Amino acid sequence: MSVQFKEHYVSQYSALQASLPGTGLPWLNALRKQALDRFSRSGFPSPREEEWRYTNVAPIERKLFSPFVGTASVDSASLARYRVDGAACLVFVDGQFNAALSTVPEPGEDIVICPMGEAMEKHPDLVEKHFGSVIQRESSGFLSFNTALFTDGALVFLPEGMKIDCPLQLLYVSASPDVLSTARNLVVAQPGSQVEIIESYVGLGDAGYLTAAVTELLVADDSYVTWSKLQSENGRAFHFGGLYADVGPNGRLDHSSFSFGGLLVRNEVHVDLAEASECSLDGLFLATGRQHVDNHTRIGHRKPHGVSREFYKGILDQRARGVFQGRVIVDQYAQKTDSEMNNRNLLLSSDAEIDIKPQLEIYADDVKCAHGVTVGQIEDESVFYLQSRGVDAVAARNMLTFAFANEMVGKIDRPALRSLVQDELLDALPATNLRKEWL
Amino acid sequence: MLSIENLHVSVGDKQILKGISLNIGHGEVHAIMGPNGSGKSTLAHVLAGRDGYTVNSGTVRYNGVDLLDLAPEERAREGVFLAFQYPVEIPGVSNIVLLKAALNSIRKHKGLDELDAMDFISLVKSKTKLVDMDEKFLYRAVNEGFSGGEKKRNEILQMAVLEPRLAILDETDSGLDIDAIKIVSDGVNALRSEDRSIVLVTHYQRLLDYIKPDFVHVLAGGRIVKSGDASLALELEDRGYGWVQQHAGA
Numbered sequence: 001m002s003v004q005f006k007e008h009y010v011s012q013y014s015a016l017q018a019s020l021p022g023t024g025l026p027w028l029n030a031l032r033k034q035a036l037d038r039f040s041r042s043g044f045p046s047p048r049e050e051e052w053r054y055t056n057v058a059p060i061e062r063k064l065f066s067p068f069v070g071t072a073s074v075d076s077a078s079l080a081r082y083r084v085d086g087a088a089c090l091v092f093v094d095g096q097f098n099a100a101l102s103t104v105p106e107p108g109e110d111i112v113i114c115p116m117g118e119a120m121e122k123h124p125d126l127v128e129k130h131f132g133s134v135i136q137r138e139s140s141g142f143l144s145f146n147t148a149l150f151t152d153g154a155l156v157f158l159p160e161g162m163k164i165d166c167p168l169q170l171l172y173v174s175a176s177p178d179v180l181s182t183a184r185n186l187v188v189a190q191p192g193s194q195v196e197i198i199e200s201y202v203g204l205g206d207a208g209y210l211t212a213a214v215t216e217l218l219v220a221d222d223s224y225v226t227w228s229k230l231q232s233e234n235g236r237a238f239h240f241g242g243l244y245a246d247v248g249p250n251g252r253l254d255h256s257s258f259s260f261g262g263l264l265v266r267n268e269v270h271v272d273l274a275e276a277s278e279c280s281l282d283g284l285f286l287a288t289g290r291q292h293v294d295n296h297t298r299i300g301h302r303k304p305h306g307v308s309r310e311f312y313k314g315i316l317d318q319r320a321r322g323v324f325q326g327r328v329i330v331d332q333y334a335q336k337t338d339s340e341m342n343n344r345n346l347l348l349s350s351d352a353e354i355d356i357k358p359q360l361e362i363y364a365d366d367v368k369c370a371h372g373v374t375v376g377q378i379e380d381e382s383v384f385y386l387q388s389r390g391v392d393a394v395a396a397r398n399m400l401t402f403a404f405a406n407e408m409v410g411k412i413d414r415p416a417l418r419s420l421v422q423d424e425l426l427d428a429l430p431a432t433n434l435r436k437e438w439l
Numbered sequence: 440m441l442s443i444e445n446l447h448v449s450v451g452d453k454q455i456l457k458g459i460s461l462n463i464g465h466g467e468v469h470a471i472m473g474p475n476g477s478g479k480s481t482l483a484h485v486l487a488g489r490d491g492y493t494v495n496s497g498t499v500r501y502n503g504v505d506l507l508d509l510a511p512e513e514r515a516r517e518g519v520f521l522a523f524q525y526p527v528e529i530p531g532v533s534n535i536v537l538l539k540a541a542l543n544s545i546r547k548h549k550g551l552d553e554l555d556a557m558d559f560i561s562l563v564k565s566k567t568k569l570v571d572m573d574e575k576f577l578y579r580a581v582n583e584g585f586s587g588g589e590k591k592r593n594e595i596l597q598m599a600v601l602e603p604r605l606a607i608l609d610e611t612d613s614g615l616d617i618d619a620i621k622i623v624s625d626g627v628n629a630l631r632s633e634d635r636s637i638v639l640v641t642h643y644q645r646l647l648d649y650i651k652p653d654f655v656h657v658l659a660g661g662r663i664v665k666s667g668d669a670s671l672a673l674e675l676e677d678r679g680y681g682w683v684q685q686h687a688g689a
Binding site for chain 1: 487488489490510511512514515516520521523526527529530531532536537540541542544545548580597601
């Protein structure tokens with residue numbers, strides 16, 4: 001069986017090779033082939049690997065997913081609830097850019113925003129210069145898989161000092177059964193530039209599919225990137241999403257992750273910080289039923305005076321399983337690093353489970369690093385307090401669950417995004433009689 | 440309006456209330472005083488419906504219904520309000536959200552429509568003046584990071600908005616300085632009315648300098664050992680709890 005899925009993807013590559021983006025670029029073909037070789041040797045990650053100890057992706061190997069070759073029909077109305085008001089939006093359906101559903105901005109001034117297929121034709125030098133530069137230190141089965149098979153994605157390039165005023169949404173829609181969606185994004189913010197990106201993953205319909213998306217993000221000196229990810233895949237979906245970011249001196253990355261959907265989900269965020277650069281990683285994950293959601297973060301303080309703030313909250317109900325792995329590495333030369341990591345979890349059922357693994361690896365001697373993790377339940381004391389004010393016990397528990405989530409949702413600056421995330425959260429919670437006004 | 444008959448309550452194996460009988464009429468203010476461990480707070484909690492107490496015998500009739508039969512939220516909707524000795528902090532739920540959910544659940548129970556947003560806000564804002572509370576507190580998480588005095592004022596604000604028929608104030612004066620006691624008491628006094636009965640549970644007489652009760656009961660060893668008018672509280676202040684306990688053979 002395990003051989004079969006590798007052969008399947010190798011043959012998919014052979015069949016699709018001629019139509020993949022950048023197929024005329026020798027350097028890319030070479031990269032894809034190397035990646036495919038690596039994947040056909042090692043396959044998907046195994047729980048024997050330390051980084052995958054709590055997440056077994058064997059169910060992904062038991063199904064064979066294929067990139068969609070054709071045009072899935074998705075009507076614009078079905079996407080309305082996922083669009084962030086006021087944002088330009090690139091829509092990808094089953095891993096392929098869909099121009100009709102998209103609103104591509106044309107900001108001018110040498111700013112580039114386009115699907116990867118087009119980027120390979122119009123900006124091959126730009127892509128070649130940066131593609132793979134952030135992930136070269138990484139090795140993961142999903143990275144190789146994505147590099148070999150990616151069918152589209154977005155290129156965003158901001159020249160020095162440029163700012164895009166409206167946020168840019170990258171909306172990935174899976175619509176066909178057993179489809180493989182492999183987006184590959186490259187975002188380059190040159191010195192002193194600024195951009196806000198919202199990445200959304202949604203599934204239409206009930207059938208299963210596999211999303212394996214990878215983003216490389218270069219935040220150059222003095223640049224500021226705000227990145228939000230909303231994962232609302234359907235209940236049978238497998239999702240792997242990895243963001244790999246390099247933040248240059250005095251640069252800043254604010255990342256927020258909201259993970260509510262999917263059957264088996266792995267959200268990875270990797271950030272490497274240069275001198276005096278900063279990042280904040282916020283996350284809220286919710287899992288119910290038999291969902292498994294793994295949040296894997298790694299912050300590398302490579303140079304002095306870096307600041308990182310990480311705060312993830314998890315809500316696990318029914319038989320769901322959550323994982324939070326927070327790794328912070330402070331290199332020998334990264335003196336005066338200031339790092340805080342926090343993870344708080346709420347278990348709503350005695351069958352739910354959370355595995356937490358904070359990992360601080362500190363090789364410098366003059367640093368400030370703190371971490372804290374908690375696992376708790378809704379307190380009877382709080383439920384009684386609300387009951388004594390006339391709120392029934394079920395509503396009280398729902399309200400307190402919301403309250404727990406609200407700390408993260410409330411941090412979203414953009415009202416349109418906050419409202420959208422609230423709606424998705426309401427949808428994802430198993431309880432009924434929930435009211436948005438409680439948030 | 441409230442009639443407690445021979446109420447016996449235990450926590451685990453321990454008998455706390457050993458036969459309390461008490462009648463409270465409409466609009467009356469009763470103070471329940473007593474030394475630590477006498478069962479004052481237990482009585483307040485049992486009336487509000489808190490878990491963890493076993494009623495072994497006795498009855499509590501409230502406006503003709505068996506109060507002990509009702510869930511805590513049903514009691515609240517019927518007009519019972521408990522101001523907590525230690526108000527609970529609820530991060531993530533703002534005061535305004537709690538007040539709205541509470542008020543609307545009570546209105547719904549009475550067959551009234553929910554208040555619309557504008558009417559609700561103006562109602563709540565007018566009530567904040569009663570307890571000299573900055574309107575900004577409405578948008579803060581319930582009691583989170585509030586000082587002791589602010590928490591107690593917040594309890595009285597909730598009482599003002601929910602307009603209970605029976606308000607039980609559990610050690611509302613504990614931990615407050617004189618200024619805060621005065622603000623809280625002014626709020627409570629403003630809420631006194633013919634159709635609102637108030638039970639003040641307190642250890643010290645000083646609260647009663649500000650909220651003058653119609654009746655004072657002394658609780659010791661799980662029983663009411665002495666009842667009287669406001670002058671009883673002064674006498675207690677002079678002579679201490681030892682006096683009544685001895686007096687009653689408790």
